[in-house]
Every structure is written in C-alpha cells, then in structure tokens.
Amino acid sequence: xxxxxxxxxxxxxxxxxxxxxxxxxxxxxxxxxxxxxxxxxxxxxxxxxxxxxxxxxxxxxxxxxxxxxxxxxxxxxxxxxxxxxxxxxxxxxxxxxxxxxxxxxxxxxxxxxxxxxxxxxxxxxxxxxxxxxxxxxxxxxxxxxxxxxxxxxxxxxxxxxxxxxxxxxxxxxxxxxxxxxxxxxxxxxxxx
Amino acid sequence: xxxxxxxxxxxxxxxxxxxxxxxxxxxxxxxxxxxxxxxxxxxxxxxxxxxxxxxxxxxxxxxxxxxxxxxxxxxxxxxxxxxxxxxxxxxxxxxxxxxxxxxxxxxxxxxxxxxxxxxxxxxxxxxxxxxxxxxxxxxxxxxxxxxxxxxxxxxxxxxxxxxxxxxxxxxxxxxxxxxxxxxxxxxxxxxxxxxxxxxxxxxxxxxxxxxxxxxxxxxxxxxxxxxxxxxxxxxxxxxxxxxxxxxxxxxxxxxxxxxxxxxxxxxxxxxxxxxxxxxxxxxxxxxxxxxxxxxxxxxxxxxxxxxxxxxxxxxxxxxxxxxxxxxxxxxxxxxxxxxxxxxxxxxxxxxxxxxxxxxxxxxxxxxxxxxxxxxxxxxxxxxxxxxxxxxxxxxxxxxxxxxxxxxxxxxxxxxxxxxxxxxxxxxxxxxxxxxxxxxxxxxxxxxxxxxxxxx
Amino acid sequence: xxxxxxxxxxxxxxxxxxxxxxxxxxxxxxxxxxxxxxxxxxxxxxxxxxxxxxxxxxxxxxxxxxxxxxxxxxxxxxxxxxxxxxxxxxxxxxxxxxxxxxxxxxxxxxxxxxxxxxxxxxxxxxxxxxxxxxxxxxxxxxxxxxxxxxxxxxxxxxxxxxxxxxxxxxxxxxxxxxxxxxxxxxxxxxxxxxxxxxxxxxxxxxxxxxxxxxxxxxxxxxxxxxxxxxxxxxxxxxxxxxxxx
Numbered sequence: 001x002x003x004x005x006x007x008x009x010x011x012x013x014x015x016x017x018x019x020x021x022x023x024x025x026x027x028x029x030x031x032x033x034x035x036x037x038x039x040x041x042x043x044x045x046x047x048x049x050x051x052x053x054x055x056x057x058x059x060x061x062x063x064x065x066x067x068x069x070x071x072x073x074x075x076x077x078x079x080x081x082x083x084x085x086x087x088x089x090x091x092x093x094x095x096x097x098x099x100x101x102x103x104x105x106x107x108x109x110x111x112x113x114x115x116x117x118x119x120x121x122x123x124x125x126x127x128x129x130x131x132x133x134x135x136x137x138x139x140x141x142x143x144x145x146x147x148x149x150x151x152x153x154x155x156x157x158x159x160x161x162x163x164x165x166x167x168x169x170x171x172x173x174x175x176x177x178x179x180x181x182x183x184x185x186x187x188x189x190x191x192x
Numbered sequence: 193x194x195x196x197x198x199x200x201x202x203x204x205x206x207x208x209x210x211x212x213x214x215x216x217x218x219x220x221x222x223x224x225x226x227x228x229x230x231x232x233x234x235x236x237x238x239x240x241x242x243x244x245x246x247x248x249x250x251x252x253x254x255x256x257x258x259x260x261x262x263x264x265x266x267x268x269x270x271x272x273x274x275x276x277x278x279x280x281x282x283x284x285x286x287x288x289x290x291x292x293x294x295x296x297x298x299x300x301x302x303x304x305x306x307x308x309x310x311x312x313x314x315x316x317x318x319x320x321x322x323x324x325x326x327x328x329x330x331x332x333x334x335x336x337x338x339x340x341x342x343x344x345x346x347x348x349x350x351x352x353x354x355x356x357x358x359x360x361x362x363x364x365x366x367x368x369x370x371x372x373x374x375x376x377x378x379x380x381x382x383x384x385x386x387x388x389x390x391x392x393x394x395x396x397x398x399x400x401x402x403x404x405x406x407x408x409x410x411x412x413x414x415x416x417x418x419x420x421x422x423x424x425x426x427x428x429x430x431x432x433x434x435x436x437x438x439x440x441x442x443x444x445x446x447x448x449x450x451x452x453x454x455x456x457x458x459x460x461x462x463x464x465x466x467x468x469x470x471x472x473x474x475x476x477x478x479x480x481x482x483x484x485x486x487x488x489x490x491x492x493x494x495x496x497x498x499x500x501x502x503x504x505x506x507x508x509x510x511x512x513x514x515x516x517x518x519x520x521x522x523x524x525x526x527x528x529x530x531x532x533x534x535x536x537x538x539x540x541x542x543x544x545x546x547x548x549x550x551x552x553x554x555x556x557x558x559x560x561x562x563x564x565x566x567x568x569x570x571x572x573x574x575x576x577x578x579x580x581x582x583x584x585x586x587x588x589x590x591x592x593x594x595x596x597x598x599x600x601x602x603x604x605x606x607x608x609x610x611x612x613x614x615x616x617x618x619x620x621x622x623x624x625x626x627x628x629x630x631x632x633x634x635x636x637x638x639x640x641x642x643x644x645x646x647x
Numbered sequence: 648x649x650x651x652x653x654x655x656x657x658x659x660x661x662x663x664x665x666x667x668x669x670x671x672x673x674x675x676x677x678x679x680x681x682x683x684x685x686x687x688x689x690x691x692x693x694x695x696x697x698x699x700x701x702x703x704x705x706x707x708x709x710x711x712x713x714x715x716x717x718x719x720x721x722x723x724x725x726x727x728x729x730x731x732x733x734x735x736x737x738x739x740x741x742x743x744x745x746x747x748x749x750x751x752x753x754x755x756x757x758x759x760x761x762x763x764x765x766x767x768x769x770x771x772x773x774x775x776x777x778x779x780x781x782x783x784x785x786x787x788x789x790x791x792x793x794x795x796x797x798x799x800x801x802x803x804x805x806x807x808x809x810x811x812x813x814x815x816x817x818x819x820x821x822x823x824x825x826x827x828x829x830x831x832x833x834x835x836x837x838x839x840x841x842x843x844x845x846x847x848x849x850x851x852x853x854x855x856x857x858x859x860x861x862x863x864x865x866x867x868x869x870x871x872x873x874x875x876x877x878x879x880x881x882x883x884x885x886x887x888x889x890x891x892x
Contacts, residue, residue, distance in 0.1 A: 003271035005273055006255075007255065009479035015488065017246075018245040018249045020246040021243075025438075027231075027232045029231075030231050044452070092383055095379070110442075113453055124412070124464055129417075146441055146442050146453075147442075150434060154434070158265070158399060158401060158462065163456075170324075170407060173327075173350050174345075174346060174350075175215050178368050181323060182378055182382075182413050183409025183455065183456065
C-alpha cells in the first residue's frame with residue numbers, strides 16, 4: 001500500500017519513454033503594443049486601469065476610494081496606509097481591511113495579470129481578504145505572455161506568489177457574471 | 193439506470209434542455225473567441241499533449257523528484273493507493289490538529305474519494321467554498337459539471353436554497369444579491385476554519401510546488417487563514433518543469449470558460465511560517481489506467497471541462513445523467529476503467545462526432561477511446577440478448593453476399609407492405625418520433641442490373 | 648483509372664436514387680466506373696456498436712470486391728472513414744492497405760483526384776449544408792469550428808459552383824445531427840432532440856433544401872421533417888451535383 005506500491009505499479013505500467021520537447025517561445029511571439037494590450041485585457045477581466053505619474057498616486061487613490069478607513073499600503077510610493085502589518089500579524093485581523101495597495105512585480109499583456117508574491121506582501125491572505133485592491137505597476141514592467149513571465153520568475157525565492165487577473169468573480173448562478181466573489185471586490189491597476 | 197434512461201427523463205422538460213444546451217454552447221463559443229486570439233493555439237495543444245505524454249512515460253521519477261523538492265521546502269508529502277487511504281490520511285492530519293471545521297475548495301479528486309461524507313461521519317464540518325459547489329452541497333446533490341458545478345440550477349432554484357439555508361430574503365434569483373450573501377456566509381466559514389483542503393491543478397516536479405487556479409479566491413481565503421493546508425492530487429497532475437506552466441495556464445482557462453486566465457493562479461512552494469502544508473498524492477485506479485495502452489492518454493486530462501461544453505449529448509442530457517464523478521466525454525473514458533459494470537452505458541452515450549477531441553487542450557483522442565471502450569465492454573459485460581443477437585446475425589449476413597441480397601429484399605418488402613401499426617409500434621424506437629424512409633420500387637442492385645442488361 | 652463504385656448498404660436498399668446520382672455524376676465527369684455487385688457493407692454499424700470482431704467478415708468481403716480498383720468511391724463520409732480508419736482490425740495485407748489508401752468519399756474524389764470544383768450543375772434553391780461529423784472531422788473534408796485553422800470545405804467548394812445555389816449560413820455550423828448509428832435507437836430521446844435542433848437551425852435560416860455528403864444523417868433528419876411535416880426537402884449532395892448537367 002501507499003508509496004511503494006504506487007511507484008512499483010507505475011514502473012510496471014508506464015509506456016516507453018517519450019522524449020520531452022523544448023518549448024520554442026518564438027512560435028508565439030507577436031509584435032504587439034504591450035501597454036495597450038495589457039490595458040485592454042485588464043478591462044476584459046473586470047479590472048480598472050489608470051495611467052498616471054507616480055507623484056499623483058495618492059491623490060488618484062483617494063479619489064477612487066474616498067470612504068476607506070483601514071488601508072494597508074505596501075507600495076513605498078504611497079503614504080495612505082493607516083494600518084501597518086508584519087509577518088507576525090494575525091491574518092484573521094485583516095478581515096476589516098478596506099483597501100490594500102501592493103506593488104506589482106510585472107504584468108502580462110496577453111491576459112491582464114500581474115505577478116505578486118510574498119516579497120510584496122508579508123501576509124499571504126492580504127490581496128484576497130481586503131475589500132478592494134490597488135496594484136501599482138511600472139509601465140516598464142510588462143511582458144508579452146506567460147512563457148516570458150515564467151522566465152522572469154525562474155530565479156525567485158520560491159515561497160508563495162500568484163498571477164492575479166482582475167477582481168474576484170463568479171458566474172456560478174445561471175452563468176451571470178458577478179464581480180466580487182470571495183476575494184477582493186475590485187481591482188485597480190495604477191500604471192506609473 | 194443507464195445514461196439513456198436518465199437522459200430520456202431529462203428530456204421530458206424540453207424548455208430546460210434548451211436552456212441547459214444554450215448555456216453550455218455559449219461557454220463553448222467563448223472558448224472559441226478566446227482561442228482565436230492566441231497565435232499558435234494548435235501548436236500550444238501539440239506541446240501540451242507532448243509534455244503529458246512524456247510525463248506518463250516517466251511518472252514515477254517525476255513523482256519522486258516532486259516529493260524530494262516539496263519536502264525540502266517543508267511540505268509534508270503523503271501517498272494514498274485508493275480513496276479509503278486518502279480519506280484516512282486527510283482525517284488523520286485533521287484529527288492531529290483537532291480540526292472540527294474545514295473549508296474545501298474545488299477538488300474533483302476529493303469528490304471521487306467521497307471525502308465529505310467520510311469526514312462528516314467523523315464529526316467534522318466540511319464546507320465547499322466554491323459558490324457552485326456550495327450550491328450543490330446545500331441541495332445535497334453531486335456537481336453536474338467539473339467547472340460549473342451548478343450549471344443545471346436556475347437562479348430561482350438557488351434563491352430558494354439560499355432562503356432556506358442562508359436565511360436570505362426572496363429576490364427572484366438576483367445573482368448579485370445571492371453572491372453577496374454567499375460571500376458573507378463563506379467569509380464567516382473561512383475565518384472560523386481550523387483547516388483548509390484544496391485541489392491541485394498542476395504539481396511541478398522541478399520545484400516541488402503546486403498551482404491552484406480559481407476565479408473566486410476561495411482556495412486562497414481558505415489556505416492562508418487556516419493553520420493547516422491539505423492539497424489533494426491525482427498522480428497524473430504532475431508536470432516536469434515550472435516553465436511548462438506557461439503552456440498549461442495559457443490553455444486551461446481559455447478552454448474552460450474562455451477567460452485568458454483565472455483570476456487567481458496561486459503558486460504554493462513553502463508553507464507560511466508557523467503553518468503546515470500537506471500534499472496527498474493519490475492513485476485510486478490511475479496506475480491501472482496507465483497500463484491500458486488505448487486509454488492511457490486519458491490521464492493527460494487537465495480537467496478543463498471543454499469536452500463537456502462542446503458535447504451535444506452532454507448539453508442535452510446534463511451531467512447527472514452520467515452518474516459518474518466526472519461526466520461527459522472525458523468521464524466516459526475514465527469511468528469504465530474504474531467500474532465497468534456501473535459505467536458500461538457511458539461510451540455508448542455518444543455519436544462519436546469527434547468535437548470533444550478537437551477542443552481538448554491536451555489532444556486526448558476521446559472519440560477514438562469511446563469507440564475502443566465499446567469493443568471492450570461488449571466482450572466483458574453481459575449484453576442485452578436482443579441487441580447482441582441482432583448484431584451478431586447482422587455480421588454473419590453481411591459476410592455473405594447472396595444472403596445479404598435476400599435479406600435486403602425481405603426488409604424492403606416488410607417496410608413497404610407491412611401495416612403501419614406493426615412498424616410504428618412501441619418496439620420500434622426509431623419510429624417513435626421519426627418517419628421511416630419511403631421504400632422505392634427496386635434497389636440500386638436491380639437498377640444497375642437492368643441498366644447493364646439494356647446496354 | 649478504374650473506379651470501383653461503393654454503394655453503402657442502406658443507400659442500396661432505401662435510397663437507390665443517391666447511388667444512381669453518384670454513378671451518373673462520375674460517368675458525366677468522364678470516369679470509368681464499375682459497380683462490383685457482390686458488395687455488402689463496410690461493417691460500420693457493427694464496429695460502432697462494439698462488435699468490431701463480428702464485422703471482420705463484412706470487411707473482408709469489402710476488400711475482396713474492391714481490391715482490383717485504382718480508386719474506391721462512395722457517397723458516404725462515415726463509411727469511407729470506417730474503411731480508412733477501422734479496417735486496421737484486418738490483417739494488413741497489400742490488398743487491405745491498397746483499399747484503405749484508395750477509398751474516397753465522393754466530394755473529396757471529385758475535388759482532389761479529378762481536380763474539379765465546377766461540375767456544371769444547376770440547382771436554383773436555398774441550400775443548407777449539413778457537415779456530417781465523420782466526413783468533417785474524420786476525413787477532414789473541411790475545417791471544423793473547434794480548431795484554429797483557415798476555413799476550407801470540400802462540399803462548399805462544389806456547391807458554390809452550382810448555378811443558382813444559395814448556401815444559407817447556419818447558427819451552429821458543424822454540430823452533430825444526432826444519428827450516430829445505433830445511438831439513434833438506443834439513445835432515442837437525445838438523438839431526436841439533436842435532430843430537431845439541427846432542423847430548427849435550417850428553418851431559422853430560410854433553408855429550402857437540406858443536403859450533405861452522408862445519407863445516414865439525412866435519413867434521420869428527413870424522418871423528423873416528414874413526421875413533423877416541416878417544409879424542408881432533403882437531398883444528398885450527389886443528387887444536387889448531378890442535377891441539370
């Protein structure tokens with residue numbers, strides 16, 4: 001039973017080795033406008049996206065979310081944070097967070113997603129449990145597709161990370177798309 | 193009951209069949225639109241198919257590699273030969289942590305192992321947190337689709353369910369209201385959970401990490417709040433390298449729902465400080481399927497559900513007609529291998545149109561495997577004597593030209609001259625809703641002979 | 648070039664006019680066609696029902712009848728697909744291999760082997776084309792909606808050159824009609840529903856004549872049309888291509 005018998009069974013039953021091909025990422029290369037493609041895909045997946053100068057960041061966020069009180073700002077360019085968190089914060093206490101501002105490492109144009117990881121937020125549940133989410137992303141940090149994305153994160157410190165694409169959503173009730181399921185109710189990407 | 197009997201019952205409500213069919217065809221169309229936007233889509237499918245073929249031919253080594261890398265990162269790895277072992281292992285971990293409240297995100301594997309009733313029997317509350325799964329959990333039904341578990345439920349039915357179990361006010365099935373109420377209800381469950389169970393979309397041998405994809409964020413809400421995270425995977429979910437995720441994640445959501453990617457593609461490599469992460473690797477009949485040359489590639493399945501969305505029979509009969517954990521085309525080639533007697537009607541619930549094979553992101557030749565299962569089932573399962581006799585006799589007739597010529601004439605004579613009530617009787621299933629062809633004077637043989645005679 | 652005419656068993660018995668149209672069409676296109684009179688059936692109904700082994704006799708008869716010909720042509724995508732794909736259960740003698748390699752569905756033979764797209768036919772009607780599954784996805788007579796590939800269609804190429812034909816667009820371009828051989832009897836409810844839905848698509852799009860390259864599909868759809876007295880006529884593509892030449 002268990003490990004030994006499973007491995008033995010596989011060894012007996014597996015077919016002759018089929019060689020692994022290498023991926024030729026050039027097959028998928030397209031000369032696209034990264035920023036425009038990224039923007040249109042962020043909108044496609046239900047996110048908001050605003051282009052502006054870094055200096056205007058906090059002003060814009062205050063305009064978008066005028067009524068928020070409990071803000072966790074983990075992007076150094078924002079001074080709006082009212083709650084500070086660390087590795088020792090109890091994740092359950094973040095239930096009341098209205099807004100989290102996180103720095104995105106890079107964006108993927110083909111699907112409007114942003115890679116964020118434990119490097120950017122010390123408590124894993126933060127981008128999910130917050131009511132609304134803002135990701136600050138540099139225009140320069142965009143790549144075309146996931147093949148390139150995986151090259152970019154190949155040397156990271158592997159703990160926890162994700163491609164985040166749009167706000168949480170569901171279409172489980174008669175295929176009607178509802179934005180805001182169990183995770184963040186909205187996602188705004190601020191492209192600086 | 194066989195698939196055809198259940199399907200006939202489903203078809204009594206034609207309006208519902210139309211609604212169900214259109215809902216899923218719409219998802220298929222979204223898949224098409226999305227796939228059209230990807231340069232090299234067919235090449236991507238070829239790659240995915242090739243990677244999976246390599247995986248199946250080197251599965252033991254990849255699993256060993258995965259285990260070593262996962263353990264290095266502090267993930268505890270368990271192995272279960274079958275459903276019972278899996279359930280026991282999960283329970284043991286929960287019991288060790290005195291976990292009484294568990295939240296679970298979508299895992300068809302745990303569905304296959306019937307984990308929920310097992311744990312509930314041990315006094316543990318299990319809440320399925322995917323909205324569609326929560327709906328069917330409250331309705332005490334199995335999911336009818338592997339990606340859209342409650343596709344068979346109208347919003348009015350969901351409204352009534354939520355009124356009863358969540359205390360919502362009647363809303364005529366307002367999706368925003370109902371989803372928001374479910375959010376509040378599930379938040380409460382996430383915050384109080386002692387442990388979280390998730391599935392695994394892909395496990396990477398090279399890194400010992402795994403990926404869980406959701407739109408709702410429920411897998412993450414569960415696993416990052418509770419102190420213990422248990423991830424359950426079938427042995428075939430392994431892929432060799434992290435870069436291969438580029439191929440599979442580009443294919444998965446597009447094939448499934450037409451989205452370019454799910455909202456969250458979470459990459460788990462290490463447990464958070466002070467927490468536990470477990471992975472349970474499960475066989476439960478998969479190594480046996482691996483031994484079947486004709487059916488082995490069905491293990492490549494990445495559980496996207498595209499075959500169900502495109503299948504004209506699935507759309508018109510609903511997932512429950514299959515009476516299998518995984519329904520539809522892929523379910524019909526996986527299930528007979530696990531219980532041939534129970535699932536012997538499934539490979540026949542198909543016209544072999546081939547649409548499923550064409551949408552499959554990993555190019556499983558589903559329609560060919562359906563044909564192949566038919567040959568196996570007919571030999572190994574007792575067949576209805578009438579069907580068997582008719583077909584065997586037909587075979588004998590078709591092998592003998594003169595006898596065939598005689599039979600051809602007799603059938604034509606019967607069709608032409610026998611009274612209508614005899615032909616359109618209950619025994620004649622064709623004639624229930626269709627007319628039989630009108631028999632002409634003479635067949636092609638006779639016409640040709642005459643033509644030759646007359647020069 | 649010597650062509651052996653393969654007439655599917657049910658066409659022989661129930662729809663001889665399709666066989667006649669096929670033969671006449673090929674002869675008009677200058678082909679030397681012989682009809683081997685001892686042919687029976689390709690064995691598909693048995694194979695699809697799981698009785699592949701019991702069909703071996705029929706398959707052998709097929710090979711015997713057609714082994715002497717340069718090409719075997721038949722007005723049925725599903726039967727030809729069965730010969731090309733499932734005759735792998737026979738011992739692969741040179742005769743078997745020859746027959747498998749040289750079996751052609753009618754439309755494909757005309758366009759690929761004869762290189763003809765305009766057969767000089769005239770048929771001034773609104774036509775709905777049913778792209779039968781085995782011909783479409785099995786023999787690759789045309790591109791299918793699931794795959795990301797450039798559009799092509801053997802039947803459309805031929806029909807678009809028939810004078811007066813107006814090919815009507817459909818909502819679902821290549822959904823299965825629901826015949827599926829014994830499926831039509833053993834899963835009757837779904838089979839009928841699928842057929843009804845196909846017909847509705849043609850009705851919704853103003854089709855007067857429903858056609859295709861597989862008369863099994865057409866037989867099923869015609870059965871429904873006649874029972875429900877709906878105003879669409881059914882004709883095999885061979886009959887349309889053979890008209891008014």
